[in-house]
Amino acid sequence: MRRRSRDLDEDDVRVRARGGSRPRTRNRPEHADARIGMVTAVNRGRYQCLVGDRAVTAMKARELGRGSIVVGDRVALVGDLSGEPDTLARVVRVEKRSSALRRTADDTDPSERVIVANADQMVIVAALADPAPQPRLIDRCLVAAYDAGLLPLLCLTKADLTSPADMTRHYAPLGLDIVVTRCDEASGREELYERLRGRCSVLVGSSGVGKSTLVNGLVPEADRAVGTVNPVTGRGRHVSSSAIALPLREGWLIDTPGVRSFGLAHVAPETITAAFPDLEVAIEECPPGCAHSADTECALDTWRATGRVDAARVDSLRRLLASRAGEE
Known part of the structure; x- marks a missing residue:
């Protein structure tokens, strides 16, 4: 007679506990023996770090979660x-940041992204020609610099192609430090280096303005690829795909990929307005709660009509505020 097996129940099924049987804990190891290093490059989940005088490749520990690690971060490594x-x-571990330069995809995107950490100066690189200067992008970078607590420095390149007089006159009311360089010689490079000495500076600008040329002149061993400008569109070709920190004799220089836009959704309207110090006196005469738009009783219109403020600067401020509010 065939023996009948007994009926199975849940006691006969062995289920492995998800994630292991060891209870979870929020207590993380202290890693007291960890060494502190600086992140100099990020590439597909691998972090190039400088520990002392040694270049070390690292990955992020699982316990750090999904928090981002960017170039300029000071990190603890084991x-x-x-x-x-x-x-x-x-x-x-990621050490506390002294500053964080952020941007969003556009002015209404709530997701901000940290580009560089622990810089103390932003060098806004703009070409005087080939491609044509973009004052509105410069204004956006200035807002981002002030928001991050970075000292802004405007570097105008390709002065051998056209005079910098109009651009320097346009930004003179801001009291902004300006350095002018040329393509055909090292003119202005030493002056720029003096402004970088002892600082951690991040270079920001659109493609084709000459950032890589500047970097190669300041740090010859960097050997950054130099792109060209499309003669039809006037746009440069992206040759730097990620940020990289390069050591100077005294200080650090962080080169970033060329940008075509700089979203400011994370910046408060009052911070945007504060980035236009040349309009501050006029804004003080605005009625309480003024949105500084053209369809309100804004004092900026009166000051612009009498020529006491630059009309282009007023338009730039209004475009920034309207774009951040999701308006045309």
Whole structure:
């Protein structure tokens, strides 16, 4: 007679606990023996870090979660710190940032992204020609610099192609430091270097304005690829795909990819307005709660009609405020 097996119940099924049987804990190890390094480049989940005088490749520890690590971050590392080929250390902690340069995809996108950490100066690079200057992009970069607490410096390139007089006159009321360079010689490069000395500076600008040329002149061993400008569209070709920190004799220079826009959804309207100090006196005469738009009783219209403020600067401020509010 065939023996009948007994009926199975839940006691006969062994289920492995999800994530292991060890209870979870929020207590993270202190890693007291971790070494502090600076992130100099990020590439597909791998972080190039400078620990002392040694270049180390690292990955992010699982316990750090999904928080971003960017160029300029100071991080604590454990594991293999030899820097030898095919070795990998582990980032276990991100130190508190002194500054964070942020941008969004556009002015209504709520998701902001940190580009660079711990810089103290933003060098806004703009060409005087080939491609034509973009004052509105410069204004956006100025807003982002003030919001991040960075000292702004305007670097005008390709002065051998056209005079910088109009651009310097346009930004003179801001009291903004301006350095002018040329393509055909090292003119202005030493002056620029003096402004970078002892600082951690981040270069920001659109493609084709000459950022890589400046970097190669200041840090010859960087050997950054130099692009060209499309003669039809007037746009440069992206040759730098990610940010990289390069050591100067005294200080750091962080080169970033060329940008075509700089979203400011994360910046409060009052911070945008504060980035236009040349309009401050006029704005003080505005009625309470003034939106500074053309369809309100805004004092900017009176000051512009009498020539006491630059009309282009008023238009730039209004475009920024309207764009951030999701208006045309």
